[in-house]
Amino acid sequence: MEFAGCITSPHATPLPSCSPRGPSPEKTSAEKRKKFAHIESAVIDANTGHVLDYETMSKYCELCSYKKKTLSKEKYEEWYAGHVSECHINYEGSSGGMEAAAAVILWGRSLSHNMRYTTFISDGDSSAFLAVNKMHNNVGPYGKDHPVTKEE
Numbered sequence: 052m053e054f055a056g057c058i059t060s061p062h063a064t065p066l067p068s069c070s071p072r073g074p075s076p077e078k079t080s081a082e083k084r085k086k087f088a089h090i091e092s093a094v095i096d097a098n099t100g101h102v103l104d105y106e107t108m109s110k111y112c113e114l115c116s117y118k119k120k121t122l123s124k125e126k127y128e129e130w131y132a133g134h135v136s137e138c139h140i141n142y143e144g145s146s147g148g149m150e151a152a153a154a155v156i157l158w159g160r161s162l163s164h165n166m167r168y169t170t171f172i173s174d175g176d177s178s179a180f181l182a183v184n185k186m187h188n189n190v191g192p193y194g195k196d197h198p199v200t201k202e203e
């Protein structure tokens with residue numbers, strides 16, 4: 052099944068050290084994403100508005116943060132071995148790359164849901180779109196016969 056339009060729609064949670072008011076409104080979308088610890092990206096059918104799939108990316112875990120502060124390095128590593136399977140951290144890297152990483156995961160598993168997302172609708176930041184089109188040696192998630200295009 053092919054979908055005429057899809058949207059990744061990040062919802063982001065600021066890092067705990069950020070101002071509780073969040074980023075100032077004059078910042079661009081790319082600047083806002085730089086300080087986030089979590090984002091939620093969704094693929095939404097542009098015709099129906101239905102959420103087809105979603106992915107949460109996180110580079111922060113409250114429990115890990117607490118344990119790092121209260122345990123010695125050896126005790127922390129011992130504790131972490133039992134915690135790793137339930138840890139919220141599933142992304143390491145810059146906050147700005149989280150949306151692209153989520154998009155690659157979402158587009159990468161679309162065929163396993165018998166769907167092909169044909170159009171990438173997003174704001175001016177092209178990093179997630181470019182990451183999707185770099186999949187499989189730069190032919191995109193579905194090969195060169197089924198390109199993914201971008202709309203703003």
Ligand SMILES: [Zn+2]
Nearest residue numbers: 112115138139
């Ligand atoms: Zn953790």
